[in-house]
Amino acid sequence: MSAIDSTPPILVEGLTVRYGERLALDSVSLTVAEGAVYALLGRNGAGKSSLVRCLLGEQRPAAGRVSLLGLDAWTKRASIMTNVGVVPEEPDMPPAMTARQIARFCSRLYRSWDAAGVEARLKRFGVPGKVPFGRLSKGQRGQVALALALASAPQLLVLDDPTLGLDAVARKAVFEELIGELADRGSTVLITTHDLAGVERIADRVGVLRNGKLVLDEEMETLKQRFRRLSFPSAERAPRLEALAPVAVAARGWGIEAVVAHYDEERLGAMGPDGLEVSALTLEEIFIALTGEPGEAGR
Amino acid sequence: MKGFAAVFEREIVERRLLPLAAFVLGLVPLAAPLLPGMPAAPPPVLRSGVALGLALIVSFVLAVLLGGSVIARDLGERRLGFYFARPLSGGAIWAGKLAAAAALAVGAGVLVLLPTSLLGGLPDPSGYWDTTLGPSLSRPELALGWLGALLLAVAAANAASVMLRSRSPWLLLDLAVLSVTSAVAFICLQILIRDWAGGLLWARLGRTAAPQITLLQNIEMVMGAVTLVALLAAGAAQVSRGRTDLHRGHRILSLVLWSALLPAAIVLAGYTRWFESPSPQDLVSVEGVVAAPAGSWIALYGRAAHRGAYLPGFLLDAGSGRFVRAGFGLASWGFGPEPFVRFSADGRRAFWLESDRGSTADLDLWTLDLRRPGASPRPTQVSLPRYLSSFALSADGRMVAWVKGDRLTVTEIGSGRLLASVPLPDKFRLLETLVFSGPHSLRLYGFDSFWGTKISYPHKVRLSISNVDVATGKLSSEEMLETVEGHTTWTVSPTADRGLLRAGKTLQLRDGATGKLVAILGGEGSRASFLPDGRIALLERSPQGSDLRFLDAATGAELRRFQFPAIRTVLVADQPRPDLVRVVTRGSDGSAPWQLWSLHLSTGEALPGPQLALTTLPFEGAGPWPQRRGRDGIVWFNPDSAREVVVLSAAVPIRQDVVK
Numbered sequence: 001m002s003a004i005d006s007t008p009p010i011l012v013e014g015l016t017v018r019y020g021e022r023l024a025l026d027s028v029s030l031t032v033a034e035g036a037v038y039a040l041l042g043r044n045g046a047g048k049s050s051l052v053r054c055l056l057g058e059q060r061p062a063a064g065r066v067s068l069l070g071l072d073a074w075t076k077r078a079s080i081m082t083n084v085g086v087v088p089e090e091p092d093m094p095p096a097m098t099a100r101q102i103a104r105f106c107s108r109l110y111r112s113w114d115a116a117g118v119e120a121r122l123k124r125f126g127v128p129g130k131v132p133f134g135r136l137s138k139g140q141r142g143q144v145a146l147a148l149a150l151a152s153a154p155q156l157l158v159l160d161d162p163t164l165g166l167d168a169v170a171r172k173a174v175f176e177e178l179i180g181e182l183a184d185r186g187s188t189v190l191i192t193t194h195d196l197a198g199v200e201r202i203a204d205r206v207g208v209l210r211n212g213k214l215v216l217d218e219e220m221e222t223l224k225q226r227f228r229r230l231s232f233p234s235a236e237r238a239p240r241l242e243a244l245a246p247v248a249v250a251a252r253g254w255g256i257e258a259v260v261a262h263y264d265e266e267r268l269g270a271m272g273p274d275g276l277e278v279s280a281l282t283l284e285e286i287f288i289a290l291t292g293e294p295g296e297a298g299r
Numbered sequence: 300m301k302g303f304a305a306v307f308e309r310e311i312v313e314r315r316l317l318p319l320a321a322f323v324l325g326l327v328p329l330a331a332p333l334l335p336g337m338p339a340a341p342p343p344v345l346r347s348g349v350a351l352g353l354a355l356i357v358s359f360v361l362a363v364l365l366g367g368s369v370i371a372r373d374l375g376e377r378r379l380g381f382y383f384a385r386p387l388s389g390g391a392i393w394a395g396k397l398a399a400a401a402a403l404a405v406g407a408g409v410l411v412l413l414p415t416s417l418l419g420g421l422p423d424p425s426g427y428w429d430t431t432l433g434p435s436l437s438r439p440e441l442a443l444g445w446l447g448a449l450l451l452a453v454a455a456a457n458a459a460s461v462m463l464r465s466r467s468p469w470l471l472l473d474l475a476v477l478s479v480t481s482a483v484a485f486i487c488l489q490i491l492i493r494d495w496a497g498g499l500l501w502a503r504l505g506r507t508a509a510p511q512i513t514l515l516q517n518i519e520m521v522m523g524a525v526t527l528v529a530l531l532a533a534g535a536a537q538v539s540r541g542r543t544d545l546h547r548g549h550r551i552l553s554l555v556l557w558s559a560l561l562p563a564a565i566v567l568a569g570y571t572r573w574f575e576s577p578s579p580q581d582l583v584s585v586e587g588v589v590a591a592p593a594g595s596w597i598a599l600y601g602r603a604a605h606r607g608a609y610l611p612g613f614l615l616d617a618g619s620g621r622f623v624r625a626g627f628g629l630a631s632w633g634f635g636p637e638p639f640v641r642f643s644a645d646g647r648r649a650f651w652l653e654s655d656r657g658s659t660a661d662l663d664l665w666t667l668d669l670r671r672p673g674a675s676p677r678p679t680q681v682s683l684p685r686y687l688s689s690f691a692l693s694a695d696g697r698m699v700a701w702v703k704g705d706r707l708t709v710t711e712i713g714s715g716r717l718l719a720s721v722p723l724p725d726k727f728r729l730l731e732t733l734v735f736s737g738p739h740s741l742r743l744y745g746f747d748s749f750w751g752t753k754i755s756y757p758h759k760v761r762l763s764i765s766n767v768d769v770a771t772g773k774l775s776s777e778e779m780l781e782t783v784e785g786h787t788t789w790t791v792s793p794t795a796d797r798g799l800l801r802a803g804k805t806l807q808l809r810d811g812a813t814g815k816l817v818a819i820l821g822g823e824g825s826r827a828s829f830l831p832d833g834r835i836a837l838l839e840r841s842p843q844g845s846d847l848r849f850l851d852a853a854t855g856a857e858l859r860r861f862q863f864p865a866i867r868t869v870l871v872a873d874q875p876r877p878d879l880v881r882v883v884t885r886g887s888d889g890s891a892p893w894q895l896w897s898l899h900l901s902t903g904e905a906l907p908g909p910q911l912a913l914t915t916l917p918f919e920g921a922g923p924w925p926q927r928r929g930r931d932g933i934v935w936f937n938p939d940s941a942r943e944v945v946v947l948s949a950a951v952p953i954r955q956d957v958v959k
Contacts, residue, residue, distance in 0.1 A: 078391075081384060082386040088384065093378075093381050106385065108301065
């Protein structure tokens with residue numbers, strides 16, 4: 001299969017998903033460029049899993065379309081999957097089969113299969129090869145899923161919360177594996193995760209879903225550049241905050257703290273607040289500012 | 300194909316212990332002869348029987364369990380996404396899993412049979428097969444049928460499992476439509492079975508000569524195949540379109556399944572309706588005919604086109620073509636050329652025996668008022684046992700009598716009250732005729748010879764006659780032994796006071812009560828019948844033509860003679876008045892038109908009437924309902940009396956025939 005050159009590996013246009021009366025995704029559009037790592041963030045129930053299911057051709061949207069590697073994700077799913085590696089949120093391999101048996105089954109379905117790579121990864125992760133999948137720990141199951149997803153050298157990786165339930169060591173191992181894969185092959189990656197610190201290291205672009213709408217879709221660097229935390233020693237000494245259009249404001253014991261989505265150093269300097277401290281935000285802090293409080297994030 | 304094979308193999312490997320368990324279970328039949336409580340039978344038979352039974356049970360149970368889990372459990376436990384995240388089509392996932400389940404079920408059955416087979420040969424399932432499919436199917440056909448049944452079980456279990464696991468409101472719709480389609484199929488099958496679609500008439504299966512199946516078996520196989528295809532298509536659509544969404548899969552499965560099975564049920568209902576609604580024109584053979592003693596009604600039954608062994612009966616007005624369907628065909632079949640239909644002496648009411656719906660024991664007596672257009676058949680209070688020797692209706696249509704085995708029973712039709720139950724002597728085992736000889740008396744005639752069979756050598760014929768008084772139940776018997784050569788028939792006058800015995804080469808007039816010879820009426824070529832008033836019409840043929848003589852039944856003396864030069868066929872039609880007899884004639888050319896004649900017995904005048912168009916029924920059911928239907932009546936051959944019978948339409952005017 002060959003993607004049309006001009007078509008991005010992931011193209012989502014006006015995607016709408018309904019469950020009865022409930023709107024799970026509301027006209028979501030996004031694009032992931034070739035070789036990019038796209039972090040799709042959102043609180044539980046925001047619509048991430050619905051979007052991933054549509055991406056993988058498991059769910060037919062009520063409206064809109066999803067194109068993976070230049071092909072329609074619903075009608076050409078089986079063909080697309082030759083070049084897509086998937087790590088599901090809940091690893092769903094047959095519980096009675098061992099990791100090796102599952103790998104052998106999968107190896108028959110792909111044109112290329114790196115059996116040695118699977119063995120090596122399982123060894124690195126410390127996953128026993130002869131224990132049935134159903135008796136592995138949650139972290140090990142995720143690691144098996146990742147090892148299998150990478151074995152076919154996919155053009156596109158879709159990782160649905162691959163670190164869910166993993167301890168810190170396992171999470172680190174997963175991201176290191178991903179970093180290695182990206183360094184080696186430059187695959188396109190879409191990842192949904194709650195491990196924002198981990199994904200911050202590898203993501204090129206970030207999308208945030210809230211209540212089924214994509215409220216943010218931006219390059220990681222740009223995002224981190226425009227979000228700042230402003231700390232004022234006291235409310236009296238703070239300028240008129242409304243003028244800064246903060247996405248979050250909190251009263252602390254020592255003063256006022258605000259997060260602005262469009263940090264403008266010159267403008268703030270002109271307002272001349274005394275004792276102002278400006279600091280950068282982590283992705284997690286930006287995410288909390290965007291989704292933890294009422295109010296819209298400015299883009 | 301690669302995907303299908305991978306999924307198939309994966310399912311088999313995951314359940315690889317099942318075949319081993321089946322093989323171990325297959326050792327149980329070897330010990331069957333040693334187990335307590337087993338029936339007395341030779342050990343090889345016992346082992347084969349137990350092995351076969353166990354194999355059927357194991358494979359069926361596995362088919363249900365695996366069919367209910369291979370897809371639905373993965374869906375319910377959210378594991379089907381594993382397959383959809385691979386380059387596998389929905390069809391490959393469905394087919395691989397389904398085929399694996401079926402193969403495991405079949406393989407387990409085979410493995411259960413294996414130890415017994417190795418020890419004493421493969422048991423022959425056809426010996427144990429005793430369903431509507433019958434024992435006529437060969438071993439490979441039974442194996443094919445069992446494979447289909449297992450596949451059906453797998454697909455049905457999958458559908459049921461998906462429906463139950465989804466727990467959506469669609470389940471109510473499923474149950475409702477399932478109830479409707481099942482009820483329709485059940486009722487239709489009951490009707491078809493009642494109508495004997497499963498009997499007698501065979502249709503070939505494939506090109507081989509040996510395996511033959513009935514129409515009902517064909518219908519059952521089509522129903523099974525349609526259900527199987529619907530279930531397979533629904534399952535495939537559920538996986539391909541519903542994918543990992545259980546509720547969506549359930550909706551798609553239900554839509555595909557019921558949109559196939561509901562129309563199929565409607566088609567089956569329509570087919571059944573068509574099946575049980577033939578007209579006389581649909582008859583491909585006429586098995587039996589009887590005419591009313593007066594009027595233009597006849598009763599006939601036969602086999603209808605494309606309806607298996609269904610034997611529809613019709614009460615048919617020979618003139619107007621009006622007919623009413625009646626279910627006397629099946630009850631009458633095998634009991635001679637006249638169906639179990641009797642008419643009252645005035646020809647205004649018909650009574651017949653019909654198979655009781657839902658019962659294989661009794662025959663119900665039904666009746667129809669022939670004078671009322673639009674009247675419907677209705678059951679009476681009377682039920683008769685099956686396998687009757689004969690039954691008779693009193694002239695006024697108020698009593699019915701029948702002989703079953705060695706007992707004569709008389710019942711009042713209106714009330715269903717038993718009037719008499721009389722044990723008969725052994726000599727009436729072969730009953731020929733049962734007649735009401737008076738308002739309260741019956742006469743029974745029996746032959747204990749090769750009656751009805753044409754044999755050329757001299758042989759003894761015993762004619763037994765008994766008179767029964769209905770009021771007292773008293774029975775008196777007479778017996779007559781004759782040596783005859785050739786075909787023997789016995790025809791009784793309407794009141795049973797005289798009888799015509801065709802005994803070898805002579806036609807004899809006998810006393811109806813005693814059987815004593817009254818007169819020799821004719822030789823080998825002569826044919827005779829009783830007129831409604833009891834007189835005798837005797838036809839004698841010669842190369843020059845035919846002589847029709849009318850004789851006094853008391854003495855056999857000739858009353859009048861009519862000559863028909865150059866005419867071979869002369870049939871007495873009816874007797875509208877005591878002195879007027881109508882006959883139809885036809886020359887030697889079978890395609891010549893029929894000619895109506897009015898014969899005045901008092902004056903000896905023979906007046907030709909119009910030419911008639913008559914419907915000629917096939918000889919002894921050897922052909923279909925004639926394409927060329929005559930509007931003026933029906934003519935057929937009655938092998939019992941060895942003569943042709945004609946019934947004229949009421950539209951053929953009686954007066955017209957005397958006007959030249």
